[in-house]
């Protein structure tokens with residue numbers, strides 16, 4: 285090992301660039317000296333999250349320029365008893381196991397932050413040894429890179445907040461997203477009847493191939509009516525939704541008002557379609573619940589990973605790009621939104637050897 289690492293760094297865009305798009309620059313940095321209790325993780329694969337794009341667009345709060353990008357890794361690491369074990373990084377700090385919200389007011393996500401200046405779009409990362417989790421054996425490095433951030437978010441939204449269980453009717457909106465896809469896989473494995481929305485027919489069919497019962501295109505004005513008909517066709521499981529897992533926002537409550545059961549839950553973890561969600565007296569009178577959900581705890585991620593290993597769930601990888609040098613292409617794919625699953629980078633090392641397993 286050279287003692288140096290390549291890392292993708294966010295740099296403030298030149299004044300006047302409209303719309304704002306900060307630069308993502310590959311830099312060479314010195315690998316920091318390990319402090320007691322840390323391990324050095326050799327990164328084999330990293331995955332994009334939509335957050336990375338929000339950061340470049342200047343639409344994510346608390347971002348420190350000059351810090352490294354990224355949140356999710358698969359790796360082989362060096363240090364104490366974990367030497368040569370395949371691990372992945374816990375993508376956040378400050379939330380260990382509180383059932384409702386982070387214990388720490390300084391809760392933060394790796395990548396772009398100034399509280400914990402660690403980003404994972406890098407060849408090597410030094411982290412505390414208790415902030416890595418052993419990899420389930422059935423996943424290769426790319427699939428593993430696709431797991432942690434989406435997993436902890438999807439697990440908390442579906443299993444902790446929506447309390448999805450066998451026989452429930454669940455709608456997952458925006459089926460093509462990394463978090464949404466994991467949510468679909470978790471709910472299907474839990475025995476729920478899963479329905480989806482997407483902006484693409486092709487993505488709906490792919491979600492069905494993963495076990496969803498069916499889906500509708502959110503670009504059609506009458507998608508809630510279409511969804512109601514789909515639910516009626518599968519009346520064996522009831523004709524209303526028990527829960528909705530949403531990343532769109534906007535007028536969702538109004539749209540699904542008639543097909544969400546009284547007392548049903550809408551768990552929202554993102555607002556891709558609109559920066560707010562409407563909640564009216566109509567929902568109050570139906571005892572419907574709207575729950576905000578962000579990431580999850582370290583314990584949630586451990587629980588999700590056990591569930592993944594037990595059900596042999598394989599996270600969906602859309603594309604594998606070759607080398608951190610190709611990061612720009614990844615941002616463009618995210619911007620176009622035509623991916624289905626995670627966009628992953630195979631991280632090259634100085635020896636030029638491919639260290640990751642095949643997809």
Ligand SMILES: NC(=O)c1ccc[n+]([C@@H]2O[C@H](COP(=O)([O-])OP(=O)(O)OC[C@H]3O[C@@H](n4cnc5c(N)ncnc54)[C@H](OP(=O)(O)O)[C@@H]3O)[C@@H](O)[C@H]2O)c1
Pocket residue numbers: 332333334335338433434437457458459460461462463464481482483484487502531532553554555556557577578579580618621625
């Ligand atoms: N709170 C948290 O902890 C947390 C964690 C991760 C992500 N997020 C947020 O969740 C969202 C998705 O993140 P991701 O990483 O999964 O993103 P992604 O992989 O880039 O996917 C983008 C998502 O947006 C959906 N979408 C696009 N236009 C839409 C519209 N008009 N209405 C409804 N959905 C629309 C897409 O659905 P189709 O492709 O199927 O059309 C897809 O699900 C982002 O807003 C992100 O910031 C929040």
